[in-house]
Amino acid sequence: MVKVELKTKGVAFNIADQQQKELFDYxxxxxxxxxxxxxxxxxxxxxxxxxxxxxxxxxxxDITSFI
Structure with a gap:
């Protein structure tokens, strides 16, 4: 049996911000x-x-506005 070790890292999107909403939708x-x-x-x-x-x-x- 193969041992599986999963880790997760979340990504937050502020969908009130139009650029971030576009990123989220895409x-x-x-x-x-x-x-x-x-x-x-x-x-x-x-x-x-x-x-x-x-x-x-x-x-x-554009980039720094959503980081």
């Missing part, structure tokens, strides 16, 4: 939220850059 539209988030973490660990078109749309203020 993330929860994925069929496997956990797998989706893990995939993003792997991309970050590997240093895979985001799509150049999307990078231009995201500004520092």
């Amino acid at each position: 993330a929860t539209s994925k069929s496997n939220f956990s797998g989706y988030i893990k995939g993003l973490i792997v991309r970050d660990m590997l240093g895979i850059p985001m799509n150049e078109n999307r990078r231009e749309q995201v500004k520092t203020n």
Whole structure:
């Protein structure tokens, strides 16, 4: 028998904030939220850059507003 040790880490979204609501809606539209988030973490660990078109749309203020 394989021993399973699961740990969870929550993500909070303030859905009263339009940007965070959009993030929440998009993330929860994925069929496997956990797998989706893990995939993003792997991309970050590997240093895979985001799509150049999307990078231009995201500004520092946008990112820090929901952290």
